[in-house]
Amino acid sequence: MLDNTAAPALFEAERRFAALQARGAAFLGTSYAIMGGAMSWVSERNLVAAISNAGGFGVIACGAMPPALLEAEIAATQALTTKPFGVNLITMHPKLDELVQVCLRAKVGHIVLAGGIPPGPAVRAVKDGGAKLIAFAPALVLARRFIKSGVDALVIEGSEAGGHIGPVSLTVLAQEILPHIREVPVFVAGGIGRGEAILGYLEMGAAGAQLGTRFAASTESIAHPNFKNAFIRANARDALPSVQLDERFPVIPVRGLVNAGTRKFLAHQAETLAKFQAGELDKTAAQLAIEHFWAGALRRSVIEGDVEGGSVMAGQSVGMVTAIQPVAEILEELKAQAVAALATRAPRAEGS
Numbered sequence: 263m264l265d266n267t268a269a270p271a272l273f274e275a276e277r278r279f280a281a282l283q284a285r286g287a288a289f290l291g292t293s294y295a296i297m298g299g300a301m302s303w304v305s306e307r308n309l310v311a312a313i314s315n316a317g318g319f320g321v322i323a324c325g326a327m328p329p330a331l332l333e334a335e336i337a338a339t340q341a342l343t344t345k346p347f348g349v350n351l352i353t354m355h356p357k358l359d360e361l362v363q364v365c366l367r368a369k370v371g372h373i374v375l376a377g378g379i380p381p382g383p384a385v386r387a388v389k390d391g392g393a394k395l396i397a398f399a400p401a402l403v404l405a406r407r408f409i410k411s412g413v414d415a416l417v418i419e420g421s422e423a424g425g426h427i428g429p430v431s432l433t434v435l436a437q438e439i440l441p442h443i444r445e446v447p448v449f450v451a452g453g454i455g456r457g458e459a460i461l462g463y464l465e466m467g468a469a470g471a472q473l474g475t476r477f478a479a480s481t482e483s484i485a486h487p488n489f490k491n492a493f494i495r496a497n498a499r500d501a502l503p504s505v506q507l508d509e510r511f512p513v514i515p516v517r518g519l520v521n522a523g524t525r526k527f528l529a530h531q532a533e534t535l536a537k538f539q540a541g542e543l544d545k546t547a548a549q550l551a552i553e554h555f556w557a558g559a560l561r562r563s564v565i566e567g568d569v570e571g572g573s574v575m576a577g578q579s580v581g582m583v584t585a586i587q588p589v590a591e592i593l594e595e596l597k598a599q600a601v602a603a604l605a606t607r608a609p610r611a612e613g614s
């Protein structure tokens with residue numbers, strides 16, 4: 263039960279948490295400054311609409327979709343929510359310019375460009391079309407460059423995240439970038455599973471947070487029950503980056519749950535290397551053989567439920583997934599944790 267001093271402290275904590283989120287929430291047009299990170303195969307109409315309807319910011323993962331499919335996905339999402347949501351486009355997509363036009367025609371307010379430096383023509387097209395542009399900044403110098411080129415907000419994603427990752431943890435990226443970037447809102451991502459962590463980054467100057475793993479295991483996520491149950495079973499230490507066997511054959515770092523597939527990938531690299539050394543494969547063919555190993559593997563785990571052979575991308579935050587919960591409950595829980603942490607600090611802050 264609350265004692266008679268707890269209610270004002272909670273009220274004040276809620277007010278302070280809302281104030282800390284104000285910039286990010288205003289930028290997104292939401293109640294929470296929380297983005298649902300785009301996840302290929304997972305972030306489709308149902309999850310995106312659920313996140314936006316619950317007061318967060320859903321983001322459709324375009325992935326390798328052709329323009330017509332993206333157009334249909336956006337329309338289907340708009341049928342499920344009147345709240346703002348975004349679309350994440352991969353910069354390497356051969357039809358990037360067309361995809362940007364699809365988003366603009368559908369009046370998508372926020373476009374996220376992922377997977378590398380946002381190309382100039384795409385940046386200009388988004389800006390000219392009146393949408394807000396969000397990009398991933400892997401270092402301070404790039405953050406500054408992106409802002410100069412017109413990017414409206416940044417995401418800094420630490421190596422704790424699920425999916426394709428950079429080499430630097432969010433703990434370090436946040437220290438390198440947050441104190442120096444005031445011009446645009448900066449959202450933090452990677453390994454976030456609780457509200458206290460969100461609060462900590464907001465206090466460091468972040469505008470908000472982006473979470474993927476926790477939403478992938480939500481009730482509204484269309485991921486196969488095997489996929490969600492694998493998340494519930496897993497600990498942080500089970501979500502590891504892909505391993506590269508030989509520096510001559512680079513492997514794109516992807517964080518996911520270790521399984522038979524990740525072990526087979528090591529054996530596959532060793533066999534491919536042996537064939538290369540024996541002169542049976544040239545370097546290009548060997549590199550392609552390694553790259554093709556994971557083709558279609560995320561779909562196999564998310565849609566078909568093959569969590570042993572498929573790619574089960576997950577962040578270290580997977581250890582904090584303990585149940586399949588509705589998105590609204592996840593968002594409320596994150597807020598309650600942040601507010602409770604603030605409430606316990608409030609009297610000390612007043613006395614200091």
Ligand SMILES: Cc1cc2nc3c(=O)[nH]c(=O)nc-3n(C[C@H](O)[C@H](O)[C@H](O)COP(=O)(O)O)c2cc1C
Pocket residue numbers: 298299300301302304323325350376377419422423424425426451452453454472473474475476478574575576577578579580
């Ligand atoms: C299954 C899965 C698929 C993902 N696919 C993408 C993607 O297609 N594009 C992208 O920009 N990020 C992708 N991500 C990263 C998320 O958008 C988000 O930044 C990340 O999950 C944050 O870290 P967390 O999982 O610890 O919350 C993916 C993450 C997961 C777990």
